[in-house]
Amino acid sequence: MNKTGSLYVPGNSLFHRLDGAVKLVLFLCWTVMTYLFLDLRVFAIMLIVGIVLLISAGLPFKRIAFLFWLMITFTLLNAVFILLISPRFGTTLTGTDTPLIPLGYGKINAETLFYVLTLSAKYLSLLPITILCIFTTQPSAFAGSLNRIGIPYKISYSVSIALRYIPDLTTEFKTTLNSMQARGMGVTKEDGSISQRLRNLAAVVVPVLQSALHRIDSVTNAMELRGFGSKRKRTWYSGQEMTPMDWIVALIFVIAATIAIVLKINVLKGFWYPF
Structure with a gap:
């Protein structure tokens, strides 16, 4: 990243x-x-x-x-x-x-x-x-390009946000997985049966998904406070x-x-x- x-x-x-x-x-x-x-x-x-x-x-x-x-x-x-x-x-x-x-x-x-x-x-x-x-x-340039060819800027901006947060979620998943492995809840063959490893993996995925939902809510609130979507058109910094x-x-x-x-x-x- x-x-x-x-x-x-x-x-x-x-x-x-x-x-x-x-x-x-x-x-x-x-x-x-x-x-x-x-x-x-x-x-x-x-x-x-x-x-x-x-x-x-x-x-x-x-x-x-x-x-x-x-x-x-x-x-x-x-x-x-x-x-x-x-x-x-x-x-x-x-x-x-x-x-x-x-x-x-x-x-x-x-x-x-x-x-x-x-x-x-x-x-x-x-x-x-x-x-x-x-x-x-x-991501910003791509969103601006999509908007320029007729795609609504709300959808274009959603694509930009998704591209930006994929690396963050990947990093957070790795960090959470490492912390769980340090507590003896790994997902490798040495960490138990398949069912046990699946439970350990679920214990990693659930917090990451909760964090992602929290980020979505925070970004949504911030965008609403700035009046995002109130205009029919918008300009792009990197257009x-x-x-x-x-x-x-x-x-x-x-x-x-x-x-x-x-x-x-x-x-x-x-x-x-x-x-």
Whole structure:
């Protein structure tokens, strides 16, 4: 967390200079392209482009490590659950069955393995763009950009507050967890059974949620005292006009999303399985 209390990492890359609304358009277009397809070739290209863009932003890995490993863990768990629960699901997509790994109650076939690989690539292709949009955008600038494209400023300001308080809540959760562990109420394997660890975790989560609700109430009262919402419009301290580069980047990604839709309708219609 930086000095502004947000996830924003200062920098001078192209993504840092882009308008917040353009980043939102980019993220939406990228998400549309991701969920249109079930084709490993498409996701491989998107993942490579995303990694190149992420490297160009110059973000330190230690700042994005938590989100990175969280997404990797989710993808691995999702893959394992699919393989264990539906070991022959790929057959419904390809019409073929090539058994590979025995499980006792069935066999994981090659089609399901390839489907899981494709699905994992789909999720991971979203990771670089998500990190870029979160860590290269100042909350206030992003809220001002949203308001400028027509989103009510109350909603825009809510987004800004949420982005600012996520790091604070994360820090408070870690602090509370460390204090509980110091009292012998940990959440690791050495701290008891699963039920006991869940009770210990609940003892950490509940105070953090109560603190979050208290903060929400305090912020709400402070905003009401300052007359927030009494006017139909408001100005933004960090507001800025869109530059030609913003328009060019937005246009490129809108065109890319349009091409993706055309390809989905006419060429890449279903699950791609090369074998």
